[in-house]
Amino acid sequence: MKIAMIGSGYVGLVSAACFANIGNRVYCVDRDPKRIDNLENGQMPIYEPGLEALVRENTRQGTLSFHLASADVIDKVEIVFIAVGTPMGKDGAADLAAVYAVAREIGSHMSRPLIVVNKSTVPVGTGDQVRKIIAAELDRRGESLSFSMVSNPEFLKEGKAISDFGSPDRIVLGSDDPDALEVMGELYRPMVYRNPKERILRMSLRSAELTKYAANAMLATRISFINEMAQLCEAVGADINDVREGIGSDSRIGSSFLYPGAGYGGSCFPKDVEALRHTFEQHNLNAGILKAVEERNARQKQWAFGKIARHFGGVERDSTKLEGRHFALWGLSFKPDTDDVREAPSLVLIEQLLEVGATVSAYCPKGCEQTNFYLQNKSTLNATQLGRLRYVESAYQAAEAADALILLTEWREFLSPDWQRLKKLLKCPLLFDGRTQFSPRHLARMGFQYYAVGLPTA
Ligand SMILES: NC(=O)c1ccc[n+]([C@@H]2O[C@H](COP(=O)([O-])OP(=O)(O)OC[C@H]3O[C@@H](n4cnc5c(N)ncnc54)[C@H](O)[C@@H]3O)[C@@H](O)[C@H]2O)c1
Incomplete structure (x- = not known):
């Protein structure tokens, strides 16, 4: 398949290289000229085990190329992925400026039917908003091209991104268009061919968007929970590793993501928990658990x-x-x-x-x-x-x-x-x-x- 990946950061670059490596033609775009220059010369913007070799090999084979302007590639592809950053905005909500900018670019440059896939982590309803922006741009141009919206949140872990991409726990695809879901299922088939039914989860656009936040919030909650228990262990003279093993061996609880530490960080958990809390507040709901998770992490x-x-x-x-x-x-x-x-x-x-x-x-x-x-x-x-x-x-x-x-x-x-x-x-x-x-x-x-x-x- 022919794919454009807009945004060449951790998610965009890893996904682009992995899709190219299984035979797709991938056009990777980024607005940062230095990043594109470096990538064309085989220099990675990030450290991720295995990434450099994969990028170099696929660039050499001509299955992966790098571009500064999405306008140069959108009419060459059938699927456009949005994989730009969604950092924490001033009020804690996700800053969607980059996602909306890409939506406007897609609407202004598309010249054939497209599947638009959002891979960035975005609040519920963003896919609908992206659809409106693209439709408005097409209207402005007097074009009536069809396009489908898909939400395909990314779950890869930095440091293990390449193996996670090739062998994911699950792939979440959200859309109201069965044809688009069919095409996306085919794109991911090589990653799940041993057990496709259970590992590709199809749902609505909004459910897929929320699944990503709920997953990160759950993982952050486990970390803050074990850290809270750790504090009590220090006070009462118990050993958190014994307690951790004691509860983790219960198959209903499980042992992963139950390690105590000095607080979680990274580009995802802090901003995603905060953005999800913000979504609760927008709907006049109390995100009591999320607030406690954040508070514990700040203390940790x-x-x-x-x-x-x-x-x-x-x-x-x-x-x-x-x-x-x-x-x-x-x-x-x-x-x-x-x-x-x-x-x-x-x-x-x-x-x-x-x-x-x-x-x-x-x-x-x-x-x-x-x-x-x-x-x-x-x-x-x-x-x-x-x-x-x-x-x-x-x-x-x-x-x-x-x-x-x-x-x-x-x-x-x-x-x-x-x-x-x-x-x-x-x-x-x-x-x-x-x-x-x-x-x-x-x-x-x-x-x-x-x-x-x-x-x-x-
Ligand atoms: N990093 C992770 O481990 C991870 C995992 C899962 C999901 N996510 C989500 O994926 C999204 C991307 O995260 P990331 O870590 O790859 O971000 P990143 O900051 O590493 O990369 C984003 C890239 O997008 C580029 N960009 C921004 N606006 C652009 C535009 N208009 N046109 C072209 N390029 C543009 C930036 O220059 C940058 O290179 C975020 O929503 C993040 O929450 C990240």
Whole structure:
């Protein structure tokens, strides 16, 4: 099939490369000229395992190409995907300006019947709005071309995007047009050929739009729930990992997405939970659960600083005692195998430590560049404060002469550190673990004082 993918970010680029790789001809569009230039030269705008090879190979074979203007490609294709960003707007609602801009472009340039597929995460009713915008543009041009609207929300996980795309848990297709659903089912057939009936879920446009938000809200709820239990574990002397296994082994509950941590981040959960809460409010409904999920997450992002302030500053958490202290920080991206730091707990902690006069040596396999970009452009830190943060080349270099080590992202290379070496490098053997990934007994044997989310303090 011939496809245009408008928006070449995490979702657009991965989808485009994967569709091209199974024999479709995909025209990838982005309004950012630098991004298009780089992609034409095989340079990726994001880090995603396996993506670069896939893009290079399909570009070489001529099944994938990159374009700045959607006008150049819309009349060449039968399906147009919208995969642009829908960031959090000022009032918490999703900002749909980019989606609507693409709808106007489609209406102004289409010259044959089309299937318009929305892959961006959008509030219920957006598909209807996109349909109106395209129809209005066609009217303005005096054209009466037919087109169908499909909602096809994306569920891929950053860091595992390519394998998720090729082998999805499910594909959600929403439309009131059975022919469009048929074509879309055929497009996705290679991904589900072993069990197509159960993995392609067909529904209305609005149900599909809501399914995406409900899925992210459910996952965020599980994280905030286990984090709330973790806080109680710390207070009553229970171990969250035991509790987690105890409840996760119940098949009605299941064990995934039940790991305690220093708060969820990323480009999706925070903005999607907030946008869904906004939709409830627009309909005069109370989103009590979602509010609690967000509140817990905001508190959870304070976990590391709270423990550090208490350790060095006493019960009063006197943060002046942190001035001049030096901290090693492992992991900046919001999760492993991505360079994405949007809404990451690391940003909150770095800001807090630098504000109270501490210095930070940060190490992350992929997240340093994005962290630097965020802190330079979007934080309130001044140049002196930012001067107290340095990015280092290795995990052990970060630990040199640090008063404590803090772990915030569970990258593979942090799973089994050389404790003896760390002990020699650190000023004191002290670890704050925002992922609760080590054994407290082993750490005690190694001579470390160990704080972890949901564990009684050693
Ligand atoms: N990142 C994820 O893991 C993920 C997963 C599932 C769903 N989503 C959703 O998918 C959508 C896209 O997310 P993303 O992470 O890929 O965003 P992104 O910011 O990485 O990429 C969006 C791209 O769209 C381009 N763009 C914006 N307006 C454009 C226009 N008018 N014409 C052409 N290009 C335009 C931008 O330049 C950018 O490159 C969002 O709604 C997001 O919530 C993201």
